Amino acid sequence: MKTTQNESRMRRMRVLRQLSLWTLFWVLTKALVVFGHKSLWSGTPWITAVFLALNLLVGIGMVWTYKHLMTLMDELERKIQLESMGITLGLTLVAGIGYSVMDITNLIPWDAEIGILIFFTGACYIISMIVNTRRYC
Amino acid sequence: MKNNIRDLRAEKQLTQGDLAEAVGVSRQTINAIEKEKFDPSLPTAFRIARLFGRTIEEVFRYEEV
Structure with a gap:
């Protein structure tokens, strides 16, 4: 074994x-x-x-x-990954559309850049992984 | 889901690591199951019960929240 x-x-x-x-x-x-x-x-x-x-x-x-x-991965590791990815996907969708609307309505003086969204996605994923790992372990 | 894995493990003088290796999951997973923070899948629950020579009902107990 x-x-x-x-x-x-x-x-x-x-x-x-x-x-x-x-x-x-x-x-x-x-x-x-x-x-x-x-x-x-x-x-x-x-x-x-x-x-x-x-x-x-x-x-x-x-x-x-x-x-x-x-x-x-084992079942707990997979659950942590999937939950983190789910949260990241949801937050990225909400934040991404919000950011785009801010650009269209000129609430922000600069163009909405995809780089910001990628940074946001990465940050959400890392934070979710840390929180979920601490929650289960 | 409640369980008595910690007691059964102590009876058999197994560490969390030993049990994890025997069942085929990580030590963290066994720890999370023991602390009742994570409910194992049915195959894992069966493997744990079989390892201790018990039925699944003797190891795990479902309680309505």
Whole structure:
């Protein structure tokens, strides 16, 4: 049984490393599309499209690996993850639409940037994970 | 859901870690079940009961809130 547990832990660590690599590649290919379009290939549309397609494929790989990681979690860990993601999705939807309406109605003097929403999503997820982990453990 | 896992574990001189390994969950999960903060799935509840040689009703007790 101990061997099975160790094997399971090792498999999880391996998938976690794979997820880190997918995430790193996703960020790098995203940066390549944005900066390459401006500086490397002077806005040639088909090159941008090729690298954007690559970025999307890497993104799908990242999500798929995360889904695989969830299958290796035990029931409490999975519950914590799902509750955190549910809260994050709900808050992001509410805050995102609110933020967009603030932009449309000129309640804010600047344009609503997606970066703010991504930061908000990340912060919500981290806080939810901490709160839920403390709640159950 | 109430349970007497802590007593049964003490009877068998098992640590939370031992029980977690035998059942195939994390130690934190066993801790949360013992503290009644988390209700286990049916397969996990059966595995715990079987490990102690008890029926599921002898280990877990449902109480209306």
